Amino acid sequence: MTTRPSRLLFAAGLTASLSACTGARDDLELLGAAGSEIKVTNSGTHNLHLEESLRFNPTQPGADPVRGRALFGLAPDSDAEDKSQAIFEGPSVAFGGTVVSNQRTCFTCHRGLEVELGLPPPPLSASVSLDDALFTGLHGDAQGDPDGMRNLDELALIKYRPNRFNLQRAEDDPFRKVFFWRKSIRLVNLAFSNGFLHDARARTMFETDRGAVFSHTQESDRRFEDLFTVQDGNDLEAFQFSQLSDPRLAALRDPSHPMFRVLARDPFHTVRIRTRAEERGKKVFQRSCMTCHNVPNVFNNLSNVEALGNGETDVKNPVFGPSVTRTFNVGVSERNRHGLRFSHHAGGGVFEPIVLPLVREDGVIVPFKVTKDIGLAATTGRLEDVGRFKVPQLRRLARNAPYFHDNSAMSLEEVVDYFNGDFYNKSKDGRRFPIRLSRAQRSDLIAFLKVL
Known part of the structure; x- marks a missing residue:
């Protein structure tokens, strides 16, 4: 599974399927040379290096998915928690003392296959005991924020400070203070991601998993690399990448597999269409959704660049390396449906605005007051990237409610209505790719999404 497909090989398979939504010719050269028919999407200078290639981060040689499941905190039944090998604590030279865990594991926020390795619908206290970790x-992630408990229980949103462990920045640096309220990502089909986390800021699963262990299991901003080894990261990755909604999808990660070309050529090969409404909905999806959701049979975004050479892990790099996939601003942050607060809690009920120095494409630094995610x-640190997020995969979508990074849509009907409405169509990328569905098209699209 470590072999990567060439872009030319993939182009032959996908050109026909993309032609419905991009106008591409059934021509091997068109996508094989530069991906020009797709690259019109938000192509700022930071995106020029991205390619339209069917390739994904490989699992590392010698990785053990069974041990990875144990490190994750998941019992063999794939639904219960088993903490026996999943607590990261003990003496740490990097930490400068002894790390004391708050008893959280990966399972804490990714609670088994019954909920697609995510969290159940809110309120969480309806299904998770209040004495659960x-x-x-x-406080491992909320760190005393007065909105932490409400946002977690009522909205299933967790506080993240993305630069919390970047010790190259001072504690009072606004980039150390900036934060988000986001849902726990459902991990089924994670193997087909290019860039991880909601905004694709992590290049590899090693970065993603290590950052999660640092930030959710202890309250300080101190790191403990020596308690999270390269082998730990490789094993966790192998387990997470093995969680697929359909075993047939594994062929997409292996260009030598006899089914690779089949799945690449037919983006709906593993989707079972039973009714005329679902077939009509598939055509609506091709016209209105596949500009962004264009990975065959998975339906996330295709644009990517190899994250780290041939897949080796840079274990010493303390910061995220973004832009390994294309990101989009579709207006969800601007809507801020839950009215989430993004000012810094300085203690004692005092809230201070966070103002970031963001740089424009022309190099001018702009002070940006944070009032949204x-x-x-x-x-x-780029103004162009405000409100940009990665494109999620859509398989088993009907089981994944609530939707969007902030859990602001409770049903597929709400999702379709959002993209058919003003918030999307007036957003930065919605203006480039408008969606206007009739009542019949809306109904057909929902029917199709429910069988993915």
Whole structure:
């Protein structure tokens, strides 16, 4: 599974399927040379290096998915928690003392296959005991924020400070203070991601998993690399990448597999269409959704660049390396449906605005007051990246409610209505790719999404 497909090989398979939504010719050269028919999407200078290639981060040689499951905190039944090998604590030279865990594991926020390795619908206290580490360990990520408990329980949103462990920045640096309220990502089909986390700021699963262990299991901003080894990261990655909604999808990660070309050529090969409404909905999806959701049979975004050479892990790099996939601003942050607060809690009920110095494409630095989730811009420092997020995969979508990074849509009907409405169509990328569905098209599209 470590072999990567060439872009030319993939182009032959996908050109026909993309032609419905991009106008591409059934021509091997068109996508094989530069991906020009797709690259019109938000192509700022930071995106020029991205390619339209069917390739994904490989699992590392010698990785053990069974041990990875144990490190994750998941019992063999794939639904219960088993903490026996999943607590990261003990003496740490990097930490400068002994790390004491709050008893959270990966399972704490990714609670088994019954919920697609995510969290159940809110309120969480309806299905998770208040004495569970999800709640008792709240300060590991909320760090005393007065909105932490409400946002976690009622909205299933967790506080993240993306630059929390970037010790190259001073504690009073606004980039150290900026934060988000986001849902726990459902991990099924994670193997087909290019860039990880909601805003794609992590290049590899090693970065993603290590950052999660640092930030959710202890309250300080101190790191403990020596308690999270390269082997730990490789094993966790192998387990997470093995969690697929359909075993047939594994062929997409292996160009030598006899089914690779089949899945690449037919983006709906593993989707079972039973009714005329679902077939009509598939055509609506091709016209209106596949500009962004264009990975065959998975339906996230295709644009990517190899994250780190041939897949080796840079274990010493303390910061995220974004822009390994294309990101989009579709207006969800600007809507801020839950009215989330993004000012810094200085203690004692005092809240201070966070103002970031963001740089424009022309190099001018602009002071930006944070009043919403600014997406990828929090780690790139680029004004162009405000509100940009990665494109999620859509398989088993009907089981994944609530939707969007802030859990602001409770049903597929709400999602479709959002993209058919003003918030999307007036957003930065919605203006480039408008969606206007009739009542019949809306109904057909929902029917199709429910069978993915």
